[in-house]
Amino acid sequence: MQVSDSPGETGQVRGGGARADRARRIADIVRHQILAGSLTGSLPTENELAAEHNASRNTVREALGLLRDEGLIDRAPKVGTRVAARKFDHGLDALLGLQETLREHGTVRNEVRAATFITAPPAVARRLDLDPGAQVVYIERLRYLAELPLSLDLTYLAPDVGAEVLAHDLATTDVFVLLEQVTGQSLGGAEIALEAVAADPHTATTLDVPTSAPLLMLERLTHLDDNRPVDLEYIRMRGDRITMRGSLTRSTPEWKVL
Amino acid sequence: MQVSDSPGETGQVRGGGARADRARRIADIVRHQILAGSLTGSLPTENELAAEHNASRNTVREALGLLRDEGLIDRAPKVGTRVAARKFDHGLDALLGLQETLREHGTVRNEVRAATFITAPPAVARRLDLDPGAQVVYIERLRYLAELPLSLDLTYLAPDVGAEVLAHDLATTDVFVLLEQVTGQSLGGAEIALEAVAADPHTATTLDVPTSAPLLMLERLTHLDDNRPVDLEYIRMRGDRITMRGSLTRSTPEWKVL
Numbered sequence: 001m002q003v004s005d006s007p008g009e010t011g012q013v014r015g016g017g018a019r020a021d022r023a024r025r026i027a028d029i030v031r032h033q034i035l036a037g038s039l040t041g042s043l044p045t046e047n048e049l050a051a052e053h054n055a056s057r058n059t060v061r062e063a064l065g066l067l068r069d070e071g072l073i074d075r076a077p078k079v080g081t082r083v084a085a086r087k088f089d090h091g092l093d094a095l096l097g098l099q100e101t102l103r104e105h106g107t108v109r110n111e112v113r114a115a116t117f118i119t120a121p122p123a124v125a126r127r128l129d130l131d132p133g134a135q136v137v138y139i140e141r142l143r144y145l146a147e148l149p150l151s152l153d154l155t156y157l158a159p160d161v162g163a164e165v166l167a168h169d170l171a172t173t174d175v176f177v178l179l180e181q182v183t184g185q186s187l188g189g190a191e192i193a194l195e196a197v198a199a200d201p202h203t204a205t206t207l208d209v210p211t212s213a214p215l216l217m218l219e220r221l222t223h224l225d226d227n228r229p230v231d232l233e234y235i236r237m238r239g240d241r242i243t244m245r246g247s248l249t250r251s252t253p254e255w256k257v258l
Numbered sequence: 259m260q261v262s263d264s265p266g267e268t269g270q271v272r273g274g275g276a277r278a279d280r281a282r283r284i285a286d287i288v289r290h291q292i293l294a295g296s297l298t299g300s301l302p303t304e305n306e307l308a309a310e311h312n313a314s315r316n317t318v319r320e321a322l323g324l325l326r327d328e329g330l331i332d333r334a335p336k337v338g339t340r341v342a343a344r345k346f347d348h349g350l351d352a353l354l355g356l357q358e359t360l361r362e363h364g365t366v367r368n369e370v371r372a373a374t375f376i377t378a379p380p381a382v383a384r385r386l387d388l389d390p391g392a393q394v395v396y397i398e399r400l401r402y403l404a405e406l407p408l409s410l411d412l413t414y415l416a417p418d419v420g421a422e423v424l425a426h427d428l429a430t431t432d433v434f435v436l437l438e439q440v441t442g443q444s445l446g447g448a449e450i451a452l453e454a455v456a457a458d459p460h461t462a463t464t465l466d467v468p469t470s471a472p473l474l475m476l477e478r479l480t481h482l483d484d485n486r487p488v489d490l491e492y493i494r495m496r497g498d499r500i501t502m503r504g505s506l507t508r509s510t511p512e513w514k515v516l
Binding site for chain 1: 278280282283291377390447448449450455477504507
């Protein structure tokens, strides 16, 4: 196997894509440094980055262009390159509400767009273990941190606990916290599904992003400690504001195969 | 709190967005039914869906339009609405390679675009616990299932294990499996970060999606069982092909707080 200092510059080139491949490689490393907080404020100069990544200035410029297009950095003549967007970490290791997970960053404010009983669509009734045609509580919230919209959350609650949740302050308290208050139980587990989807025009307007901007879409069915499913959510998070972070082990932990 | 059968249709309407809000709500439920495999082939008619979701046909049509724009369904006169895209589940509960997690769906084929030693950029060296300027093995793979491109994976391996991995067949075997073979150790844990990002033009061409298509971006640092970090990866998965699925518990499991 060939040993070289820099695959792109020394014969591993595969057509016109080669510089773009090297730029992507550099962009990924710099992106992670920004997300992890090890690069803040001003970025190193193009020359410094070129030396660091053993690449040409043109390749570095292309890499920074990718990060600028993602909204992660700003570039301006004289000012140089600066980190633009702050992304927040949402934990994947434990079941946490948004306010709980972002506690150290400030207060989450919820604009409550709907909070009412509706007849559960059959698919919702099935997942919440309810009879067909049962009533459920439907809550729709646009969630802000420091006046920045972070996510749009659609929530279906089992009717008994939902009725009690409706009596509380939805503007400043996580539904998870309210569920534990009104039931006197801890939450148990949740099944989650995560996807990347493009923002449709109406959602884009609501979340204040361009149409087709990438969103993290989280579907989450949460159970009480006694295993009853009570909370079905569809959460759209702005891709430029939220990173989901967690840890995995090679073997499935015992508590997950019960 | 007002009790009504259908919040959108009965006075919870908030300006022109109301039907779009109801359409999103329906689209989310139908999306999950498709992803979970409980809706396959032909979808119910617009009238059936309207009855099921207690909504107007116009709202249902708008909901189906959202799913069509995501590429999840096809709609054609006479033929009706059919599930178009197949999405695959990638497990979030255990640390698995792509071939391991998709085993039941077929064989993953890897187009190896680079496999060589490079000088580690400082940020990569730090994460892999190597001295500045150390060599690492860099592997770039475009990964296919049944001839569909699924993901573009950029991998940095510690030099000793990387050299041995390079001697094996990268086109048909997960790097995780090779790491365990060449070290005689199991993998231990990994730290992961998941984001939604838009495909840049070059990546879009490589993954055969439109420019700006949503991608799930996974950054993963994997340790051997003895806790040495050996494998740093940047994985871009097509948003229309992969769902990450897992389970969470309210309290952080003990094995995660070691």
